Amino acid sequence: xxxxxxxxxxxxxxSQGALGGAxxxxxxxxxxxxxxxxxxSLPLAIAMARFFGAAVEDIFEPDEEDMP
Numbered sequence: 001x002x003x004x005x006x007x008x009x010x011x012x013x014x015s016q017g018a019l020g021g022a023x024x025x026x027x028x029x030x031x032x033x034x035x036x037x038x039x040x041s042l043p044l045a046i047a048m049a050r051f052f053g054a055a056v057e058d059i060f061e062p063d064e065e066d067m068p
Contacts, residue, residue, distance in 0.1 A: 003060045006034040008052045023047050 009019050009030070016034070017027040025044065032038035040048065049056045 001036065001039055001060055001062055003033065003036070005030070005048065005059060008054075008059065009034075019051075022051060 005019075009016070014022075015027075016030040020027045020030045023030075023044065024047075029038065029040075033040055045056050045060060049059055052059065
């Protein structure tokens with residue numbers, strides 16, 4: 001799963017810790033999401049989308065091998 005969380009975070013000049021704090025998760029969770037090591041839960045993905053004023057599918061995009 002690809003995502004553009006890092007780019008969106010950097011556009012707002014936020015640290016990983018600041019974004020995590022705004023979303024109620026740790027800096028390590030944000031780091032893992034940005035690096036593709038962790039897929040957020042649906043509630044967290046929705047919270048991220050709302051935070052960035054975007055749709056979930058604008059932030060997260062499945063890889064071709066993940067598609068049915």
